[in-house]
Amino acid sequence: QKEVEQNSGPLSVPEGAIASLNCTYSDRGSQSFFWYRQYSGKSPELIMFIYSNGDKEDGRFTAQLNKASQYVSLLIRDSQPSDSATYLCAVNFNSGNTPLVFGKGTRLSVIA
């Protein structure tokens, strides 16, 4: 059973702080990892993906991957109230040929 685990939250951070979202997955052979953001009542949208161990930065967002620990995280620097949403971690367990498996998401609330 391929599983993706996330803390459901809510995670509350003050405006301007760093929000740290975490995700673990069950299969050590997993290939690629994705973070989707979902605003309430809306559909998920991709914000970042990462394939290699280490950090990947895109603006205020940094994805971190540690395949040995089967752990992926998303850091949001200078958090804004507009970042308040549910963040879904998704894993491709088999080199692109299989659908993404999603975690249940972590709800983030950025307090102004």
Place this chain on the structure above:
Amino acid sequence: DARVTQTPRHKVTEMGQEVTMRCQPILGHNTVFWYRQTMMQGLELLAYFRNRAPLDDSGMPKDRFSAEMPDATLATLKIQPSEPRDSAVYFCASGVYHPRWVTGELFFGEGSRLTVL
């Protein structure tokens, strides 16, 4: 502006009725997925197609759910008969798969919110 289009956006029906949801994927995308989202289970894969061929529908209750892709511009998900436990948001998503590179970006439609009374 390319996007996945789903209809209906909202559907309220009574138990036992047939429900059909439709999806128009982004032109040129060769893979189409149906996901169901609930608070308890999160996003669950129901079925997916590649180049219109069904690849996996093991996530669907076979006795009541069916998914088809009659042409490249239309995917359908049908529930017959519907039950209250089917109440959820149903998302269609499309993407591109190529054997030479790892892809994963899915483009989601706005979802169909189904309520079965």
